[in-house]
Amino acid sequence: MSLTNAPRFETERLILRGPEMPDAEPFIxxxxxxxxxxxxxxxxxxxxxxxxxxxxxxxxxxxxxGYLTIEDKETGNPAGICGIWNPEGWPEPEIGWVVYEGFEGKGIAYEAAVAVRAWAYAELNFTTLTSNIVPGNTRSVALAERLGATFEREYENVQMGLDHLYRHPAPEALL
Incomplete structure (x- = not known):
């Protein structure tokens, strides 16, 4: 049972849903x-x-x-998290992703991020999103760029220190 009012939606290979208590162990x-x-x-x-x-x-x-659990349809196992994050101290809402061990390199983060971004634009009426990426995280930079995001600036993240902010295309640019 979901612990939040999060939506549940599906992509070709994934179910994106609110966090459930069994999801705590894979995240930990x-x-x-x-x-x-x-x-x-x-x-x-x-x-x-x-x-x-x-x-x-x-x-x-x-x-x-917030972050949704990425569930692999084939196995039913949590494969990571992806969602919109904007805690106190963040410059603006960010789309973020994490893929757990054994699920990397399969395009799961990309598939989840495309779905979450579409939801944020269509249902939450966001007009822009960012991804905040720690310098040197080349895999996240590559994914952000594959999603069409471009480097905008460096800033000091209250939790992570120096961070790079990537700007995602506006909804109308994705049509």
Whole structure:
């Protein structure tokens, strides 16, 4: 059962849905994996990763959007998270993504991000989105650029330090 009022929608290979309690364990495992989570926010302490999971649930209640769980249709397993993030201190709403171990290199983040961006533009009436990417995170830069986002500026992220802001195309540019 979803812990939020998040929508549920499907793509060819994925189900995007609100977080459920069984999704906490895969997120906690991802957070403790320094190599995979460094560009998102490495959280080696289990209790702190659990708090971030709960924070996302609260984010949904405050903003009406947040990170969705990416569920692989074939296996039914959580494959990552993708959604719109805008906590206190962020310059503006951001589309972000994370793919868990065993799901990388399959186009899952791209498929999820396209669906989430379309939802944000059509249902939430956003006119723009950003992706905030830690310098050196070449895989996220490549995905942002594949999505049509372009580098706009550097800024100091309150959580991550120096960050690069990529601007996504406006809805009308995607038609």
């Amino acid at each position: 495992a991802f957070s403790a994996d320094k190599e995979r989570s460094e560009g998102f926010g490495y959280i080696p302490q289990r209790d702190e990763a659990w708090r971030w999971f709960a924070l996302n649930i609260g984010h949904w209640y405050i903003h009406g959007y």
